[in-house]
Amino acid sequence: MISRSRVVSLFCAAVSLLAVFMPRQASAVPQFARRYNLKCSACHTIVPVLNEQGYMFKRLGFHLPPALEQGKAADRISQLVQKEREWSLTNNASLAVTDFSYTAERTTSEGTPPSSTSSFQVGSWNAYFGGWIPDTNFFYYSEFDIVTGGSTNPDLSNAYFGYSGGRADSSWYLAGGREHLQIGEGTRAAQVYSLLPNSPLLLENPSATNFVVDQSPVGVDAGYTWASSGYKRVFAATAKVTNGVNADGSEILTSSNRNSKDVWADVDFWYAPESGITYLGYYGKKDNVNTDPTGAQFTFHPVIRRQGVFGNYMFKSKVDVLAGYLHSHDGWAFAATGPFGNFVGNDYYVATDYYVWQGFAFSGRFDRLNQQITGVGGVGKQNLHDWTIGMNKTLTESGNIIGRIAYSSQAGSDPVGAVKGTDKLFQADISFNF
Amino acid sequence: MNRYSIQSAFLGFAAVGLLWLAGARPANAQFTQNRETIQINQSDLPPEIHQAYRTFKAKCGMCHTLDTSLKPSLSAAQWTAVVKQMQAMASSHFNSREADQIAKFLAYDEIHRKAAAREAIGATSGSSPVAAGKQLFESYGCSSCHSVAGAGNTASALDGIGSKRTVEELKKLIVSPPSGSTMPPMDVPAKDLDTLVTYLLTLK
Numbered sequence: 001m002i003s004r005s006r007v008v009s010l011f012c013a014a015v016s017l018l019a020v021f022m023p024r025q026a027s028a029v030p031q032f033a034r035r036y037n038l039k040c041s042a043c044h045t046i047v048p049v050l051n052e053q054g055y056m057f058k059r060l061g062f063h064l065p066p067a068l069e070q071g072k073a074a075d076r077i078s079q080l081v082q083k084e085r086e087w088s089l090t091n092n093a094s095l096a097v098t099d100f101s102y103t104a105e106r107t108t109s110e111g112t113p114p115s116s117t118s119s120f121q122v123g124s125w126n127a128y129f130g131g132w133i134p135d136t137n138f139f140y141y142s143e144f145d146i147v148t149g150g151s152t153n154p155d156l157s158n159a160y161f162g163y164s165g166g167r168a169d170s171s172w173y174l175a176g177g178r179e180h181l182q183i184g185e186g187t188r189a190a191q192v193y194s195l196l197p198n199s200p201l202l203l204e205n206p207s208a209t210n211f212v213v214d215q216s217p218v219g220v221d222a223g224y225t226w227a228s229s230g231y232k233r234v235f236a237a238t239a240k241v242t243n244g245v246n247a248d249g250s251e252i253l254t255s256s257n258r259n260s261k262d263v264w265a266d267v268d269f270w271y272a273p274e275s276g277i278t279y280l281g282y283y284g285k286k287d288n289v290n291t292d293p294t295g296a297q298f299t300f301h302p303v304i305r306r307q308g309v310f311g312n313y314m315f316k317s318k319v320d321v322l323a324g325y326l327h328s329h330d331g332w333a334f335a336a337t338g339p340f341g342n343f344v345g346n347d348y349y350v351a352t353d354y355y356v357w358q359g360f361a362f363s364g365r366f367d368r369l370n371q372q373i374t375g376v377g378g379v380g381k382q383n384l385h386d387w388t389i390g391m392n393k394t395l396t397e398s399g400n401i402i403g404r405i406a407y408s409s410q411a412g413s414d415p416v417g418a419v420k421g422t423d424k425l426f427q428a429d430i431s432f433n434f
Numbered sequence: 435m436n437r438y439s440i441q442s443a444f445l446g447f448a449a450v451g452l453l454w455l456a457g458a459r460p461a462n463a464q465f466t467q468n469r470e471t472i473q474i475n476q477s478d479l480p481p482e483i484h485q486a487y488r489t490f491k492a493k494c495g496m497c498h499t500l501d502t503s504l505k506p507s508l509s510a511a512q513w514t515a516v517v518k519q520m521q522a523m524a525s526s527h528f529n530s531r532e533a534d535q536i537a538k539f540l541a542y543d544e545i546h547r548k549a550a551a552r553e554a555i556g557a558t559s560g561s562s563p564v565a566a567g568k569q570l571f572e573s574y575g576c577s578s579c580h581s582v583a584g585a586g587n588t589a590s591a592l593d594g595i596g597s598k599r600t601v602e603e604l605k606k607l608i609v610s611p612p613s614g615s616t617m618p619p620m621d622v623p624a625k626d627l628d629t630l631v632t633y634l635l636t637l638k
Contacts, residue, residue, distance in 0.1 A: 037587065043499035053497075053525035067522035083616055086590045229451050231524035273527050304459070358496060397469065397499075 009225060031094040032057070033398065035085055036064055040399035040433070041358055045274075045320075046392045048193040050185065052274055058185055059225040059236060059338075061139040061164030061173050062132055074169035076186035077137050084132060087223035092105055092131035094434060097123070101429035109354065109421035123150050138163050139175075157216050166311040168225040169227045181213060181240070187268045187276030189322040190310035194378040195353055195363045196390045197406050197427050202308070202326035202347030205384070208373055208415045209288050209330045210248035210342060211304050217242040217249075217262065234270040239263075245289040247304065260286045274314035280326075282306040302331030302343075304392060335376040341375025343415065359394035384412030400433045472504040474547070486539035493528045493536060494520070503540060506575030507548055509621040510541040516618070545619075548573070552626060566631025570626055579617065582637060595638040604631045 033040055041046050043054030050058070055067035063080040075083075085091060104118040130141035143158040182192050192199050192214045203213050219242025227236045242262045245250055247324030252260060262284035270276035282303045291297055308326035315321070328345035351365035368387040371377065390406030410423040459517050479487055485505055508516065521533050528536070555569045571577060575587030582593060599607070605627055611617040622630060628635045 037502075038498050038588075039496070051525045055525065056524045065524045068517040069519060069522040227524075230522045236526075274525065 010434075027071055027433050031130065032062070033372075033400070034094075039397070044361060044399070045353070045363055046195060046353065046394060047399060047431075049188070049195055050193075052234065052270055052276075055185055055187070055270075056225070056227070056231065056234065059173070059223060060131060060168065061137065061162060062141070063164075063228075065231065066168050066267075068169055068229045068231060070217045070225060075168045076167050076169060077164050080168065081135060081137055083146055084134070087134045088203070092129060095126045096126045096128070096431060096433045101427065103428075104426040106425075107421065107423045110419050112189060114344075117188075119150075119212075123147050137165055168176050169228070169229075170225075172222070176379045178216055178218050179221065179240075179242075181264060183265075185268075186266055186278035186280060187270060187312065188274070188314075188320065189276075189312040189324050189351075190266075190278035190280060190308070191266075194351070194352075194365075195361055195392050195404075196365060196388050196408075197429070198388065198408065199277070199351040199368045199402065200347075200351070200365065201369045201384065202324060202349060205369065206248065207328050207330065207343060207345055208332060208371065209286075209302055209304060211284075211286065211288075211330065212249060213282070213306060213326070214306075215249045217245045217247060217260075219243055219262070220242075229335065232273075233278070234268070235258050236266075236268040238266040239267075239379065240266075245273065247286040247302065252287060260284070263287075267357040272313065275312055275315070277309065277311040278311070280306065280308040290333060291400055294417040298333070298336035300333040300336065301333070302333070304331070305329040320355070322349075322351040322353070323351045325341055331373070332373050334375070339376045341373050341378055342374050343371070344372040345369060345415070353427070359399055362390070363392070364389045370402045370411070373381065373415050379416070381417055382413045382415045382416075386410040401430065402433075404428065457539045470499050470501055472501055474504070474543070478546075480543075483542050485537055486535040486542070489528070489532050493526070493532060497526070502578060504543065504575075506574075506618075507544060507580045507621050508540075508572070508618060510537070510544070511545070512618055512621065513537050513540040516540075518625075521524045532625065546589075548587060563629050563632045564636055567629045567631070570630045571633060574620060574626075574630070576620075592634065593637055596635040599634075601631055604634055 006271075023035050032038075033042065036042075041051075043050060044055055052358055053065060055143065056200070057063070060080065062082070063077065065365065066075050066080065074431055084231060101123070102120050104116075104119070106114065108114040115193065124145070125147040127144045127146060128142070129144075130139075132139045138161070139159045141158060142156065142160075144155050145155045146152065156178065158173050158179055160179045162173050162175030164171060164173040168174050181253070184193065190203075192203050193382075194265060198204065199214070206212055214220045219240055221238060221240035223238040224237060224261045227233070240263070242264070243259060244252065245260055249262075262282065265279075265281040267279045268276055269278075282305065285301060286304055287299055288302050289299050290299055306326060308324060310324040311323075312320055312322040324347075326345075326347045328343065328347075330343040332341045332343045333339075347367070347369040349367040351363065353361050353363045355361045365386075367388075369384045369386075370382065372381045386408060388406060388408035390404060392402060392404045395401040395403055405428045406426075408423075408425050408427075411421070413420045454456050456635070474487060476484060476487065485492055490503070491500065493580075494500060503516075512633065517533045517537045517540070520582060521530070552570065552573050555573060570584070579587050580590050580592045581588040582591070608619075608622060608630070610619050611613075
């Protein structure tokens with residue numbers, strides 16, 4: 001019989017191996033840390049999750065938020081610009097590589113045989129170029145994804161240019177280009193990036209119209225940010241108008257008889273250290289492709305709406321409790337000439353991140369998504385739920401190398417065909433950012 | 435496991451390794467900049483300062499290394515101001531009571547460890563003021579903001595300063611930088627200031 005200590009040590013060996021060989025959506029821009037000689041933890045709780053300082057950094061056009069001391073006038077953005085380091089390539093470019101990942105997945109779906117896959121390593125390589133134009137208030141940011149999910153699939157996921165003005169405690173910016181919604185970057189619970197490998201369902205799970213909140217179409221946005229002394233309270237509002245992609249995020253390649261337009265609004269309020277609430281609103285008219293009962297494809301133009309409220313509270317810099325709610329309401333067509341209906345979804349999530357110490361955290365999340373397509377031909381109320389647990393550990397003092405393990409289990413049925421399915425996924429990865 | 439994923443894993447690994455080996459600045463800087471070089475001997479600290487040190491260690495090492503605070507020499511009033519400034523940064527989480535504790539530790543460290551280190555410099559390199567000045571440059575933490583011949587913080591290089599500035603100008607720049615400067619006035623006593631400037635003048 002194997003002794004208990006042997007089992008424990010084997011388990012530890014297995015876990016540490018996994019900790020070293022771990023898919024992650026990398027998003028860290030270490031050139032900024034390099035620029036100021038700071039650790040990653042100056043702006044992230046654990047990469048890629050931003051803390052309040054990282055959030056402010058972004059809102060100030062990629063300038064370090066200065067101390068806001070009571071009774072002292074806050075620096076103007078143009079003064080922050082003067083204090084910037086000398087421009088250099090290494091302070092403006094960086095690379096994130098997620099490698100050595102291991103995933104094991106088992107999916108079941110009614111009417112099809114279950115499938116199990118495991119793969120060692122799904123790599124992702126992202127290159128970043130971001131910074132400021134010396135001696136001006138102009139800033140730029142681009143993210144080029146070279147390898148995604150283990151295959152070379154070059155994609156420019158972000159490329160925008162902006163201008164910021166005002167003072168550190170009352171600033172504004174204008175930006176344009178190809179940009180993720182998250183340039184507005186809601187407070188913690190509304191961020192697409194979490195400590196777990198997958199975002200909450202409500203942010204990234206395609207709805208019946210295949211529309212996900214986190215898309216990166218081309219457009220312009222404007223933001224205003226106010227901060228009290230010591231950043232005890234921060235208020236921020238962002239509006240964005242974008243154009244150009246189908247509901248599923250793909251480019252409109254064939255001729256379309258309508259434009260795709262999106263309008264976004266994001267209002268954030270940080271009310272306590274590292275704790276904030278976000279309201280997110282979206283309205284859009286998009287091209288969408290569907291299949292009618294005869295199997296023929298047709299294009300229709302649903303109106304798509306999203307409204308969400310997200311909030312988190314950080315207890316004693318240790319325990320972060322997060323929750324989110326997102327309501328979806330989209331037009332739906334069963335065939336080109338009707339009948340027509342609506343897709344209605346309500347998503348709820350709750351999560352906790354427990355930071356054992358700086359750079360080491362356990363996380364858990366429960367997510368439930370209720371969906372229904374109304375009208376003749378709808379299949380009634382369906383739901384999907386997901387729970388995920390995970391662990392993150394930084395492996396260097398700077399915090400730029402991170403190991404992670406996570407397990408998630410999803411079950412439910414889809415809103416279009418009411419097909420039941422399950423998905424169990426184990427993921428382990430390691431990411432290098434420099 | 436398919437061939438492409440093996441290939442990209444291998445390429446990823448090779449790229450990380452190559453950058454590392456080549457000591458390429460972008461790769462390396464991240465690994466070296468955050469190393470703590472100064473060790474505080476905790477057993478030497480009186481109990482109330484020991485507690486203050488722990489608060490300092492927990493609160494001041496989150497965003498940058500402790501070296502950032504353990505290197506430069508500032509007066510007690512300046513440290514109080516720096517701590518107040520840090521307290522007003524986004525994402526710094528300590529209250530005013532903790533801020534007092536931290537300032538107390540920093541003032542203590544200034545008159546004990548830092549002073550002793552400078553004393554030792556005077557004793558070991560008495561014969562060469564330039565050598566002593568070079569050590570004082572380190573000891574006063576000038577290198578956390580400045581570099582000489584690429585060593586230190588290259589954001590502000592002082593190479594060639596000796597041919598740009600006179601003795602009097604240098605002294606003034608160090609102890610009372612022009613208003614609006616991001617350099618804090620450095621608390622350097624006259625004797626050390628002479629030695630330091632002697633060294634800076636050799637940087638031609």
